[in-house]
Structures are given as C-alpha cells and as structure tokens.
Amino acid sequence: MRIPQLDHARLLERMPDEMTRLARAVHDIGFLTVTGTPLTPERVERVLDMYRAFFVLSAEQKRAVDMAVTGANRGWGAPGSEQVDSTANPDFKEVFDCGFELPVGHPLARHGLGVYAPNLWPESPVGFRDEIKGYYIDAIDVGRQILAAISEALGASAGSFAEAFVPPMALLRGNYYPQRPDWAGERDFGIAAHTDYGCLTLLAMDGAPGLEVRMPDGSWQAITAPPGTFVINFGEMLEMWTGGRVKATLHRVVGGPQERISVPLFLNPSYHTNVAPAGSDQVIFAGDHLSRRFNETYLHLKPAG
Numbered sequence: 001m002r003i004p005q006l007d008h009a010r011l012l013e014r015m016p017d018e019m020t021r022l023a024r025a026v027h028d029i030g031f032l033t034v035t036g037t038p039l040t041p042e043r044v045e046r047v048l049d050m051y052r053a054f055f056v057l058s059a060e061q062k063r064a065v066d067m068a069v070t071g072a073n074r075g076w077g078a079p080g081s082e083q084v085d086s087t088a089n090p091d092f093k094e095v096f097d098c099g100f101e102l103p104v105g106h107p108l109a110r111h112g113l114g115v116y117a118p119n120l121w122p123e124s125p126v127g128f129r130d131e132i133k134g135y136y137i138d139a140i141d142v143g144r145q146i147l148a149a150i151s152e153a154l155g156a157s158a159g160s161f162a163e164a165f166v167p168p169m170a171l172l173r174g175n176y177y178p179q180r181p182d183w184a185g186e187r188d189f190g191i192a193a194h195t196d197y198g199c200l201t202l203l204a205m206d207g208a209p210g211l212e213v214r215m216p217d218g219s220w221q222a223i224t225a226p227p228g229t230f231v232i233n234f235g236e237m238l239e240m241w242t243g244g245r246v247k248a249t250l251h252r253v254v255g256g257p258q259e260r261i262s263v264p265l266f267l268n269p270s271y272h273t274n275v276a277p278a279g280s281d282q283v284i285f286a287g288d289h290l291s292r293r294f295n296e297t298y299l300h301l302k303p304a305g
C-alpha cells in the first residue's frame with residue numbers, strides 16, 4: 001500500500017476524483033502528501049534555515065528561551081525534554097515550539113491557559129520571529145483549507161467545521177534530530193512511536209529520511225518529502241470527533257546517519273470545541289484533551305509524584 005499523493009489546487013477545486021482519494025486516504029492510512037500549496041519550496045527553505053540557525057546555537061544561548069523554566073511549552077525544548085511513549089526513553093530530538101497568542105482583551109486570555117501561553121522568541125538568529133510567525137499564520141490557513149476539503153469529502157458542511165478553529169490552539173514546532181547517537185539503544189528514538197494529539201498536522205521537512213509511518217498491515221513505511229511537499233496526518237481529536245472515520249496513525253523517527261529538521265504545524269481547534277464523537281451526548285473539550293497530553297509528555301509539565 002502506498003501513501004497517497006494529492007494536489008492542493010485540485011482539492012480547492014473539489015475535483016471529484018481527488019476528493020474520493022482524500023476520503024480514502026484519511027480513512028485507510030491516515031497519511032498523505034500534498035503538493036502545490038501557497039507555501040512555496042523557497043519559503044519552506046527559509047523557515048528550515050531559520051530553525052537550523054537557531055539549533056546550532058550553544059545550549060547556553062538556547063537556555064535563554066528554555067521552556068523547562070516555564071509552566072508551558074513555548075520556546076526551546078532540550079534533548080530529552082519530551083517522552084511521547086511511556087515505554088520508550090525520552091526522545092533525543094530537540095525542539096522549538098510557538099503557538100497562538102490571544103488578542104489583548106480576548107475572553108479566554110483571563111484564564112492564563114497553557115495552550116495559549118505567550119511565545120518566547122530568541123534574540124538570535126536575526127529575523128527568526130518574523131519568519132516563523134509569518135509562516136505560522138500562513139500554514140494555519142493551508143491546514144484549514146485541507147480540513148475543509150476533508151469535511152466535505154466526508155459529507156459534512158465545511159462551514160460548520162471552520163468556526164471550531166477560532167481561535168486555534170495551533171502549535172508550530174521545529175524538530176532537530178542529530179545523527180542517531182552512539183549510545184542509543186532499542187528504547188531510544190528521535191521521536192518514539194506516537195499519534196499526534198490534535199486534528200491535522202501539516203509537516204514540512206528538509207528531504208532527509210527519518211519519518212516512518214505505521215501501515216495498516218503493521219509494517220513501518222519510510223516517507224520523506226522535499227521542501228514544498230507536505231506530509232499530512234491526523235491526530236487523536238479528529239479521530240474521536242469523526243467517530244474513527246479519520247485515522248490518527250502511529251509514526252516515529254528512529255534516526256540514522258544524517259541529521260534532519262522537520263517542521264510540523266499542529267492544527268488544533270479552539271479550547272471549548274467539543275471533540276466528542278459527533279452525535280453522541282458526551283462532551284470532551286479540545287483544550288482539556290490537549291492539556292492532558294502535553295502534561296503527559298513534556299517532562300517539565302508532568303505532575304510531581
């Protein structure tokens with residue numbers, strides 16, 4: 001089975017064969033690639049270069065924006081700061097996370113919610129904040145367009161979906177994977193097997209190999225994409241919300257001889273969106289699910305004890 005390759009323009013035009021392929025991809029594999037979005041290869045290269053220039057800074061410099069001394073997940077996450085699989089060791093990747101900042105006076109701002117925590121921006125590299133923030137905004141738009149197409153492909157109205165993402169708890173991450181370390185054993189991963197927590201992940205990467213997807217037959221299939229092609233997958237909330245019609249698929253990075261940078265945009269709905277199966281009488285707030293998963297996986301957010 002192959003991971004389907006879709007075209008953004010054809011999805012925007014709602015071309016029937018592309019919509020059918022989309023509906024199958026979200027259900028059967030839960031992974032696909034998309035080309036032809038407004039996020040050009042040159043733009044993605046610039047974003048990758050910015051993250052690369054940040055990650056090569058010394059640990060001492062990066063510590064100025066270390067999320068570990070905050071109560072949230074904004075800024076730098078050192079190697080070993082996240083454990084996405086409790087049966088594996090903490091991941092050897094390092095990350096930089098930024099998220100949605102609520103406008104001053106927004107009703108949710110009063111609650112000091114970690115999922116809308118203020119961003120931490122490094123002083124170096126120059127231009128980092130503008131480049132990354134700009135990409136964050138535009139990547140959310142592309143993610144929303146793909147979600148709208150999915151909602152229509154599944155027979156729901158795209159409009160009813162859209163308001164659930166205002167304001168989004170979207171998180172943009174830069175992942176840096178060094179070469180797989182000499183000391184790494186069988187429980188050590190760049191990122192251990194996990195499902196993403198939210199709805200849709202729009203994942204850019206530098207073209208180096210590393211990502212593996214758990215296929216329906218249980219095998220791990222390698223996938224890579226050049227800048228400008230996006231790997232799309234789905235998270236736990238969308239699987240719940242759609243009653244399993246969209247799959248949240250396991251994936252991992254074992255790591256190899258080549259270092260690697262990837263940039264996932266995790267598109268999550270607004271805090272009070274009910275992501276319980278549509279039509280059920282359960283209530284599961286998106287913000288509660290996301291906070292719980294953050295608290296389980298970021299070592300500095302784990303409750304003591």
Ligand SMILES: O=C(O)CCC(=O)C(=O)O
Nearest residue numbers: 175191211251253262264
């Ligand atoms: O690096 C990758 O390709 C995947 C990253 C990932 O799965 C994640 O950050 O959730």
Ligand SMILES: [Fe+2]
Nearest residue numbers: 194195196251
């Ligand atoms: Fe992931």
